[in-house]
Amino acid sequence: MHKPILIIGACGQIGTELTFELRNKYGADNVIASDIREGGDALMQSGPFELLDATDYAAVEDVVMHYEIEEVYLMAAMLSATAEKFPMRAWNLNMNSLFHVLNLAKEKKISKIFWPSSIAVFGPNTPKEDTPQNTIMEPSTVYGISKQSGERWCEYYHKKYGVDVRSVRYPGLISWKTMPGGGTTDYAVEIYHEALKQGKYECFLSSETQLPMMYMDDAIRATISLMESPAEKIKVRSSYNLAGMTFTPKEISKSIEKHIPGFTISYAPDFRQEIADSWPSSIDDTKARQQWGWTPRFDLDQTTKEMLDNLKATTN
Numbered sequence: 001m002h003k004p005i006l007i008i009g010a011c012g013q014i015g016t017e018l019t020f021e022l023r024n025k026y027g028a029d030n031v032i033a034s035d036i037r038e039g040g041d042a043l044m045q046s047g048p049f050e051l052l053d054a055t056d057y058a059a060v061e062d063v064v065m066h067y068e069i070e071e072v073y074l075m076a077a078m079l080s081a082t083a084e085k086f087p088m089r090a091w092n093l094n095m096n097s098l099f100h101v102l103n104l105a106k107e108k109k110i111s112k113i114f115w116p117s118s119i120a121v122f123g124p125n126t127p128k129e130d131t132p133q134n135t136i137m138e139p140s141t142v143y144g145i146s147k148q149s150g151e152r153w154c155e156y157y158h159k160k161y162g163v164d165v166r167s168v169r170y171p172g173l174i175s176w177k178t179m180p181g182g183g184t185t186d187y188a189v190e191i192y193h194e195a196l197k198q199g200k201y202e203c204f205l206s207s208e209t210q211l212p213m214m215y216m217d218d219a220i221r222a223t224i225s226l227m228e229s230p231a232e233k234i235k236v237r238s239s240y241n242l243a244g245m246t247f248t249p250k251e252i253s254k255s256i257e258k259h260i261p262g263f264t265i266s267y268a269p270d271f272r273q274e275i276a277d278s279w280p281s282s283i284d285d286t287k288a289r290q291q292w293g294w295t296p297r298f299d300l301d302q303t304t305k306e307m308l309d310n311l312k313a314t315t316n
């Protein structure tokens, strides 16, 4: 039987689907969902839940000891667009929550950690196309600075204290179960909702802004596959590059038009354009493929079909 797992930030875009999948795999009672707020009905009814502030070390330690938690998935964070508005709050949440979990592992109170990084660790001086695993980073956003610092600390805790921490640099994630939480790639989710509701969408990025993206099913599969891999295969202890697909707002609108003829997109770039311009347009994830067998399954057209079919079914 799998030892108990704690998900922190379980009510967010990724945490919700991760909770469902881990409960499917390991049993509902073995997966403790937690967040600073309550989540959707389906999540709240699917198994044990704790209200928990990730920045409160004593509270996190209490939950870990109470449930005899073995693994923690730390999904709580402030995302890129919101973090630009509240830099100090973002830094405190993104860093303190990570230190708390790393220190619990250092003290041997838990034995494995998943902590997500992001393509936001890269910056304007990074090679944009096929961005390599190891390259110039120099992130220019508050969020990116916190993720790059987080990566350095993960590697440090692994090397110095033997902490088994694993991470991927998620691209922008596209999903239909939970709305995204304030990132720069949120347009690629909103566009499907608006396409069905209004038949049109005003995009906050320009038509040619190409960004790395991934369908949520692929992201969840990557996460669990990394966590289930034997420790000796995981050679990168900062965070793995991870790629699914890459496209522009113009290309996603063309893909939607195949299902919704007459769908139109207009462009009104805002402060998020500058963030997007500092990020890569495509990612080289050779190391993830070679070391733990990563392969994505969803391309843009398959994602569009899944998004539209599922959103239609849930709103009917």
Ligand SMILES: NC(=O)c1ccc[n+]([C@@H]2O[C@H](COP(=O)([O-])OP(=O)(O)OC[C@H]3O[C@@H](n4cnc5c(N)ncnc54)[C@H](O)[C@@H]3O)[C@@H](O)[C@H]2O)c1
Binding pocket: 008, 009, 010, 011, 012, 013, 014, 015, 034, 035, 036, 037, 052, 053, 054, 055, 074, 075, 076, 077, 078, 079, 093, 116, 117, 118, 119, 169, 170, 171, 172, 173, 174, 179, 180, 181, 182, 183, 185
């Ligand atoms: N969604 C993406 O496209 C994407 C891309 C790259 C990286 N990531 C990373 O993946 C992780 C999860 O992202 P997400 O998209 O699910 O974010 P989200 O904003 O949808 O969810 C984050 C959750 O954390 C919770 N939270 C906030 N403060 C908390 C606190 N103090 N204590 C406990 N919970 C708290 C929120 O209530 C929310 O439910 C984050 O680390 C994020 O940086 C996400």
